[in-house]
Amino acid sequence: MGRQQSCGLPSGTKRRKGFVFSMDIIIAVAFGLLLLIIAQGFLSVSRDSLSSLQVSRTGSDIAAALDHQGVLDTLDEDAIAEQLEDMLPVNYQMRLEIKTNGEGEELDIGESLPANREIFSGRRVFAVTDGGEISDYGMVQYFIWVK
Amino acid sequence: MREKVKGMTNRGVLFTAGMVILGAVTLALVLVVVEQRQQANAQLIPMLGLDRQYDLFTSIEGGLREIILVESGMEFNASNATTVMIGESIPSNADAFRAAMAGFEDFVEDNFAEVQLNLIDVNDNLPFFISPYNVSFTHPDQYGQDRITITPTALNVKSYGIFINSSKMEIESLTWGGSKSGNVPMSVRAVDYLGNEFVEAHQVDLTKNVAITIAFADEDDDLLVQVRPNELGTLRVENHEEESVFVAVTIGFPLMSEPVSVTLPPDTIRINYSSMGIEHRGTVRMV
Numbered sequence: 001m002g003r004q005q006s007c008g009l010p011s012g013t014k015r016r017k018g019f020v021f022s023m024d025i026i027i028a029v030a031f032g033l034l035l036l037i038i039a040q041g042f043l044s045v046s047r048d049s050l051s052s053l054q055v056s057r058t059g060s061d062i063a064a065a066l067d068h069q070g071v072l073d074t075l076d077e078d079a080i081a082e083q084l085e086d087m088l089p090v091n092y093q094m095r096l097e098i099k100t101n102g103e104g105e106e107l108d109i110g111e112s113l114p115a116n117r118e119i120f121s122g123r124r125v126f127a128v129t130d131g132g133e134i135s136d137y138g139m140v141q142y143f144i145w146v147k
Numbered sequence: 148m149r150e151k152v153k154g155m156t157n158r159g160v161l162f163t164a165g166m167v168i169l170g171a172v173t174l175a176l177v178l179v180v181v182e183q184r185q186q187a188n189a190q191l192i193p194m195l196g197l198d199r200q201y202d203l204f205t206s207i208e209g210g211l212r213e214i215i216l217v218e219s220g221m222e223f224n225a226s227n228a229t230t231v232m233i234g235e236s237i238p239s240n241a242d243a244f245r246a247a248m249a250g251f252e253d254f255v256e257d258n259f260a261e262v263q264l265n266l267i268d269v270n271d272n273l274p275f276f277i278s279p280y281n282v283s284f285t286h287p288d289q290y291g292q293d294r295i296t297i298t299p300t301a302l303n304v305k306s307y308g309i310f311i312n313s314s315k316m317e318i319e320s321l322t323w324g325g326s327k328s329g330n331v332p333m334s335v336r337a338v339d340y341l342g343n344e345f346v347e348a349h350q351v352d353l354t355k356n357v358a359i360t361i362a363f364a365d366e367d368d369d370l371l372v373q374v375r376p377n378e379l380g381t382l383r384v385e386n387h388e389e390e391s392v393f394v395a396v397t398i399g400f401p402l403m404s405e406p407v408s409v410t411l412p413p414d415t416i417r418i419n420y421s422s423m424g425i426e427h428r429g430t431v432r433m434v
Contacts, residue, residue, distance in 0.1 A: 028166035033171030039177035049194075051186040056195055056420075060202050067206065101254045122199050124206035125255055127213045127247075134214055134247040137254040 026135060055121035058143030062087050066096075067126050072140060075128065081109045095143040100128065102136040109141075117145040124140065170348050196423040203259065204427055207416050210251055211264075211431045218244040218288075219273065222395065225434040228406040229305070231277055233284055234395030237386045241291030245270050263417040273414060275433065277398070280304075284396075295386040297396060302353060304331065304380045306399035309359075309372055311337040313392045317364040321345035324358040331380070332399075335372060353380035363388060370394075385433045409433045 062084065066072050071083045082094065088094050095110035113119060121143045128136040185263030215221060221242070222234040252264045268274055273290035276283055281300045286292060310316075318339040337345045351357050357374035368387035374380060386392050400407060411431040418427045 024163055028163040031163075032166040035174050039174050042177050042181045049184065049191040052191060053194060053198075056198060060198060063202070063220045064205070067380065101250070121194070122202045123259075125210055125215075125258070126203055126206060127210040127251060129213060129217055132217065133243065134217055134251075136212070137251055139254075139258055 015079075052118065052120070055092065055144055055146055057119075058089065058092060058124070059120055060122050060141050062094065062144075063096070063124050063140055063142045067124055067140070070075060070129075072098065072126050073128050073130070074082075075105060075107065075136075075138070077107050077109055077131065080107070084125060091147050093145055093147055097141045098138055099141075100136050100138040113143055114145060119143050119145045161190040166385050193423060193425075196420055196425055200418050200420055200425055200427055203262065204416060204418055205431060207255055207262065207264070208429070208431045210255075211248075211269075211411070211415070212433060214244070214247045214251055215273075215431070215433065218247045221273075223409055223433040225407050225409070229400045229402050230397060230410055231400075231407045231434065232395055232397040233275065233409065234310070234393060235295070236391040236393045237295060237384070238293045238389070238391055239291050241273075241289075244273075244290070259418075261419050261421075263419070265412075265415055265417065267395070268412050269415065276412065277402055278408050279411065280400050280407065282398070282400075284409070293387060294383065295394065295396075296384075297382040297398065299380050300379075302379055303400060304353065304398055304403050306332040306397075308333070308383055308397035308399075309335045309382075309384065310394075310395040310397070311335070311361060311370065311392055313337070313339040313363065313390075315340065315390050316366055316388065316392070317341055318343050318345060319362045319364040320360075321347055322360045322362070323347050323349065324360065325374070326351040326362075328352065333357065333374075335359050335361075366390075407434075 065087060066080065066083060069083070071080055074080070075098070080098075084096065086095060087131070093111045093114075095113060098107040098109070099105070123139060123140060123141045125137065125139050127134050128138055130136075220236060220239065222232070224232040226232070248266055248270055255262050256266060269275045271289055272286050274283055274285035280303050284413055285296055285297045285298070285331070286294065287296045288294060316339065318337050321335060321337050321368055323335070327349040329350050331351050331353050332348065334346070334348035344363075347359075351374070354376060355374075356376050357372075359372040361370040361372070363369070366388055370386045370388065370392060371384070373383045373385075375383070382396065384394050384396065386394070394415070410433065413430050414428045415430045418425075420426070
């Protein structure tokens with residue numbers, strides 16, 4: 001009672017004012033949250049092209065590395081798969097489809113293509129060297145996506 | 148008391164206004180980010196197209212380089228920015244090289260409609276260009292025949308070093324004819340499978356005649372290294388024997404801003420993604 005007097009307002013008026021103040025805070029916070037949610041919505045629907053490019057270039061770099069290391073030349077499915085696993089970052093998945101000219105060999109290495117992922121693809125050609133001579137030519141098509 | 152209520156109301160107004168401003172600023176920032184992302188996305192497709200084209204180009208370049216190194220047995224080395232070495236056996240059997248080139252060309256063009264390889268000169272004369280000095284290295288008759296020619300377009304060669312390794316014929320002598328005075332160092336070192344070694348080096352004048360003869364024991368023909376007058380220092384190496392000899396020519400150049408490189412002729416590889424308006428013409432860099 002003493003505190004009410006020090007405030008100088010009847011207790012009903014003070015409660016009403018407190019209620020209005022509380023409502024004011026709630027409405028303001030709700031409005032702020034609404035704007036943040038709208039902002040988040042905008043961000044989530046817009047694609048980050050840099051990350052897309054990063055995924056694509058990771059695939060390109062891995063295919064190039066397999067080529068330059070001579071692993072593709074082996075045409076050995078297990079060796080290529082092992083090397084691919086070593087090089088592929090954990091949050092990515094990749095598939096290689098290799099086709100050769102002379103032998104007509106076709107190798108499918110890695111995961112199956114997912115249905116609901118953004119997949120990036122590219123192709124390379126390579127010469128197969130065996131015993132100090134060019135024995136065949138091959139083409140590798142890679143597919144890469146984020147897990 | 149009223150002032151206190153008024154203060155409370157003001158705080159409420161300020162809080163509401165603050166939240167509205169904060170939200171509006173956040174929203175505005177997000178719209179800016181979204182706008183930028185949309186612009187970046189518009190550039191993404193061409194960038195991915197360029198990446199795919201680059202992948203394909205570099206792999207074709209790598210394939211052609213591998214065929215040259217494996218099937219021709221040629222050696223290239225640029226140990227520093229101003230010196231390049233090109234070595235090969237002359238004469239040589241070029242059938243396997245031409246077959247490999249033709250096979251690769253067919254394979255690439257059959258699988259990639261957008262790619263065109265221009266290998267006519269490469270199969271015939273296997274010429275190389277030494278940049279940025281505008282010097283050509285070629286096989287004037289045909290690749291596989293008995294001679295190579297190095298042709299500058301100006302007197303810009305600083306030194307010539309010729310190494311000859313005969314793995315089947317005994318070298319009998321090395322005779323230096325012509326210019327022995329000038330300002331361009333030129334050296335010849337010839338070794339054979341028996342361990343014989345002949346070395347001679349002089350400063351020469353590349354506007355005058357230089358004629359160096361390597362004679363083989365019990366053979367009728369010689370290996371010649373020549374510079375002829377008024378040819379801007381063009382170097383000719385000819386092995387008139389049927390048995391092949393490995394010849395490596397090291398060429399020194401004055402220092403330029405761009406390091407020395409050896410490439411096949413321009414426009415050897417052409418990739419045309421007409422749907423994306425991308426066309427890339429390029430060549431194969433050996434070193």
